[in-house]
Amino acid sequence: MHKVRIVQKLNLPPIERRLEAMKEAGFNTFLLKNRDMDMLTDSGVNAMSDKQQAAMLEADDSYAGSETFTKLENKIEEIFGKEYFLPTHQGRACENIISQAFVKQGSIVPMNYHFTTTKAHIVLNGGTVDEIFIDEALNLTSDNLFKGNMDLAKLKDIIETNGAEKIAFVRLEAGTNLIGGQPFALENMREVRKVCDEFGLMLILDASLLADNLYFIKEREESCKDMSIREITRAIADLSDIIYFSARKLGRARGGGICTNNKDIYMKMREYITLYEGFLTYGGMPVGVPVVTPSGGLGCHINSMEFVDHIPQNEYPAGALVAALYIVSGVRGMERGTLSEQRDENGNETLSHMELVRLAMPRRVFTLSQVKYAVDRIAWLYENRQLIGGLKFVEEPNVLRFFFRKINKFFRMGNRISSQVPGGFWRQSVIRS
Ligand code: F0G
Numbered sequence: 400m401h402k403v404r405i406v407q408k409l410n411l412p413p414i415e416r417r418l419e420a421m422k423e424a425g426f427n428t429f430l431l432k433n434r435d436m437d438m439l440t441d442s443g444v445n446a447m448s449d450k451q452q453a454a455m456l457e458a459d460d461s462y463a464g465s466e467t468f469t470k471l472e473n474k475i476e477e478i479f480g481k482e483y484f485l486p487t488h489q490g491r492a493c494e495n496i497i498s499q500a501f502v503k504q505g506s507i508v509p510m511n512y513h514f515t516t517t518k519a520h521i522v523l524n525g526g527t528v529d530e531i532f533i534d535e536a537l538n539l540t541s542d543n544l545f546k547g548n549m550d551l552a553k554l555k556d557i558i559e560t561n562g563a564e565k566i567a568f569v570r571l572e573a574g575t576n577l578i579g580g581q582p583f584a585l586e587n588m589r590e591v592r593k594v595c596d597e598f599g600l601m602l603i604l605d606a607s608l609l610a611d612n613l614y615f616i617k618e619r620e621e622s623c624k625d626m627s628i629r630e631i632t633r634a635i636a637d638l639s640d641i642i643y644f645s646a647r648k649l650g651r652a653r654g655g656g657i658c659t660n661n662k663d664i665y666m667k668m669r670e671y672i673t674l675y676e677g678f679l680t681y682g683g684m685p686v687g688v689p690v691v692t693p694s695g696g697l698g699c700h701i702n703s704m705e706f707v708d709h710i711p712q713n714e715y716p717a718g719a720l721v722a723a724l725y726i727v728s729g730v731r732g733m734e735r736g737t738l739s740e741q742r743d744e745n746g747n748e749t750l751s752h753m754e755l756v757r758l759a760m761p762r763r764v765f766t767l768s769q770v771k772y773a774v775d776r777i778a779w780l781y782e783n784r785q786l787i788g789g790l791k792f793v794e795e796p797n798v799l800r801f802f803f804r805k806i807n808k809f810f811r812m813g814n815r816i817s818s819q820v821p822g823g824f825w826r827q828s829v830i831r832s
Contacts, residue, residue, distance in 0.1 A: 401448070401763055410434045411729045418726050426722040426790055428731050436730045436769060438758040441697050443489075443647035446763035451652060461680075468680040471656075478629070479636040481658035483665035485672045485679065489655045490607050490645025491516035496657060496671045497568075497603065497643060500664075502526040506567035509557050511549045511583060512536070512575040515739055517605065522741075526567055529557055536578055537752050539702045540692045544619040546581035547574065547612070549591050558598050568601040568640075569594075574608025574615075577735055578753060580695025582615035585623055585634055592638045601664070604639040607648045611696020640664070648697075651762050688781050691755065698759035701777070703736065706756075707787050712737060714789020717754035720780075723787045724756065728776030732758045 412420070412435070424430035428439060437444065458467045472484045487493050494517050502508065504525035510517075513528045521528055531553040535543040549571060558566055571591060575581045595602045609632070616623050616631050623631055636642060641664065643657040644650075659665050672679055689705035703710075703717040710716040717736035725731055736754035743749055758773065780787075 401446075403766075404449070409436060411436065414726065417729055421722050421726050425794065426718065428721050428725060428733060431725065431731055433731055435725075436728070436765075436773070438698065438760065438773070439731045439733045441648060441759040441761045442645060443653060444761040444764065445648075445651035446761070447651060463678050463680055465680050475656065475658050478632060479642055479658055480633055480660075481636065481642065482660050483658060483662065485657040485665070485668055485676075487643075487655040487657065487672070487676050489647055489653075490605075490643070491520065492676055493643035493645075493655050493657045494520040495675060496668050497641065498524045498526070499671050500668045501601070502567045505565065507557065507561055507565050508567050508570055509549075509554055510570035511547055511572055512578050514572060514576050514605065517570070517572075519741075521567075531557065532575075532578070536575075536581065539579075539689070539705070539753065542693070544582075544615070544693055545584040545587060546578065546695075547572070547583040548587040549583065551587075551590050551594060554591065554594050558594070558600070563598040563600060566598070566600055568603045570603045570605060571639075572605040572608070573612035573635075574610075574696045576608060576697070577739070577751075577755075578695075579691030579700040579755060580608065580611060580697040581691075582612040582619075582696070584620050585616050585631060586620065588635060588638050601640040602638065603641045603643065604635065606642050606644040608696055609635070609644065609649055615696070688777055691753075698757050700735075701732075701756040701758070703754040703756055706781060707784055709785065710787065710789040712750050712754065713748060714791065715754075716789070717756050718790050719787050721756045722790075724777065724780060727780050728773060730758065730773050730776065732756050 417435075420431055424432075433439075459465045460467075468486065471486065475481060475484045485496070487496065498520040502521050502524040506521075506524075506526035507529050508521050508526055509529045509531050512530055512532050518528045531550045533543075533546065533548050533550045535541050536546045536548075538546075554569070569591065571583060571588060573583065575583075592602055594600075613628050613631050613635075617626070617628060626634070640661060641657060641659045644655055646652040646654040646656065657668060669679065689702040691700040691702060701720065703720045704712070707716045707720055710719055715734070715736065715738050718734045718738045721732045721734045733756070735751075735757045737748065737751045740749045740751050760770075
């Protein structure tokens with residue numbers, strides 16, 4: 400439990416201003432100049448504790464041999480049991496180092512599901528990503544408690560078809576981000592490890608969302624009920640050759656890091672750390688609205704294909720919904736669908752498996768009344784979902800286009816939606832205490 404002791408003022412502008420802001424941003428929530436109710440991400444925006452803030456003030460920022468580095472290195476060893484630690488400035492920096500060190504032209508990286516930045520780094524180094532999720536993973540409303548599991552038969556098949564020498568490494572992502580924060584089971588990871596051992600492959604864990612995954616293992620995996628979170632963490636770590644993480648998520652902190660017990664692979668990555676990162680020792684929604692089930696970690700994931708089933712996928716339903724939601728609520732979410740994919744080499748659109756709107760829940764940041772406000776607005780929008788129209792590109796960057804894209808032609812939307820939001824309290828969007 401925590402108590403709130405420092406607060407930060409938020410703006411909730413009236414709906415007319417929100418519509419203007421959304422137009423100025425090209426209907427891209429990444430381009431909003433934001434001081435609103437921000438559920439875009441849970442990355443780097445979790446509330447830090449008094450102890451964490453105090454530790455940052457105490458930190459020793461010597462260019463080399465910082466005692467703060469040693470403190471962090473020791474803590475990583477205590478938690479993960481890994482001897483060698485490489486600090487980075489954030490998660491994608493780890494992906495850069497790992498991809499540069501191990502991905503070659505023609506390499507294949509099998510994984511339970513990709514994350515945007517992970518895939519971009521692998522592709523940049525000449526590799527391809529092969530997703531080997533279980534069939535159930537794409538079933539948005541499922542009873543399967545571990546939709547982040549890897550399909551073992553498909554894993555073996557990829558290795559046997561391409562030859563183990565083509566596989567750079569196998570990557571397992573905790574709390575699979577893009578399919579709704581779904582966990583893998585410890586049992587599944589043990590089986591993946593066996594396959595890696597059989598073919599002499601490295602198993603790399605993306606632990607950015609490990610906290611969520613640990614919780615789900617403890618809650619949902621019968622054989623782990625009596626294990627402590629620390630014990631489950633250690634069991635997962637012992638199965639991994641390399642663990643990397645964004646500490647903007649894991650630990651509700653900042654930064655990131657890579658750790659391993661293998662000196663050779665540590666040495667291979669270490670040279671890139673100095674090049675890119677600096678010297679080593681530097682310092683849940685109500686029923687009715689279609690959501691991913693069972694609920695995953697990191698936030699609420701709305702299934703836009705069902706929410707706005709009148710918008711075809713090539714008009715970006717999740718992008719349209721996330722813009723509409725901002726207009727009616729001032730709550731900023733993130734599109735996790737086709738706009739977050741890259742076009743293929745021929746310029747064709749790669750339709751994503753899912754069209755999700757993610758409302759991230761930064762830890763310890765929002766109060767229940769704010770969550771209820773968001774729920775109320777989403778419920779209103781669901782009832783009036785016919786007002787929402789599709790989107791069309793007017794400006795499209797080549798790489799990670801979702802960050803800077805601009806879109807217009809909000810077919811039926813825009814002024815109509817803002818004029819239909821009920822008056823009084825919600826139109827002014829003033830939350831009174
Ligand atoms: N891996 C996973 C599973 C992530 O969710 C993220 C970031 C990264 C790697 C990259 O880490 O941002 O520190 O460079 N996810 C954020 C999000 C951006 O909003 O889900 P980073």
